[in-house]
Amino acid sequence: MLELSILGFLAEEPLHGYELKERIKALTGHVRPVSDGALYPAITRLVRAGLLDERAEPGTSAAPRRTLSLTEKGREDLLERLRHPKQAEISDQVRFNTVLAFLRHLPDRHEQAAVLRRRLEFLETPTSFFYDGGEPVSAEDADDLFRQGMLRVARATGRAERAWLAEAVEQLDQPS
Template sequence: MLELSILGFLSEEPLHGYELKERIKALSGHVRPVSDGALYPAITRLVTAGLLDQHTEPGSSAAPRRILSLTGQGRETLLERLRHPKDVEITDQVRFNTLLAFLRHLPDRHEQAAVLRRRLDFLDTPTSFFYRDERPVRAEETADLFRQGMLRVARATGEAERAWLAEAITQLES
């Protein structure tokens, strides 16, 4: 998701590394922090692959700043990743939120709706944090106060997300 975040933010405007790191941190850093040891090697890989351009500008102090921008190939890669996200990018909430943050860059509304439909289909599949006899356990079926809390919050969140997804899909397909 780090590479998707890099491509997504740079599709909006050229940025220097620190600005890019701050935007990624704001998007998912509270859940999955981004370190310089992960960010800068990812940037180097994307530059080497021809997905990013970089040039140096004078900094606000004495140090020059490396400015990054998306290439045409980088934009095509971003669009392809948005059109065809991996299953884990649909099933993992943080990864899906990262996908949502940039889905507006996909120009075809029906393709946007198809991604949302995949998430809705996933959410409609019965699941739980806990199972008994290979069957998902519901909040009402456990006496553990804390597991009840987990399950109730997950159910409420899931209901709200399913309602939004249904509305968004209808709007995109109309």
């Protein structure tokens, strides 16, 4: 998801490493913080793969600042990642939010809708945080107040997300 975030933010505009880190932190930092030890090696991999261009600019102090921008190959890679997210990027809420943050870069509305349909299909599969005899436990059947709370909040959030996804898919399926 770190690479998707890097490519997605750089599709919007060239950024310095620090600015990029701050944007990624704003997107997922409270849930999955990004460290320099993860960010800068990922940037290096993407530069070596030809997905990013890097140029040095004079900094405000003695050290030059690296400005990163997306190459055409990087843009193609971003679009491919958005067209075909991995299953974990559909099933994990934080990862899906990262996909969602950049899905607007995918120019085809039907491809956007296809990604949302995958998430909607995943959310319509019965699931729970807790199971009894292999069956999902509902909030009403949970054995304590705290698990009931978790399950009620998850159910309400799931309903809201499914409703939005259905509306978004319907809108994307309309002729433009």
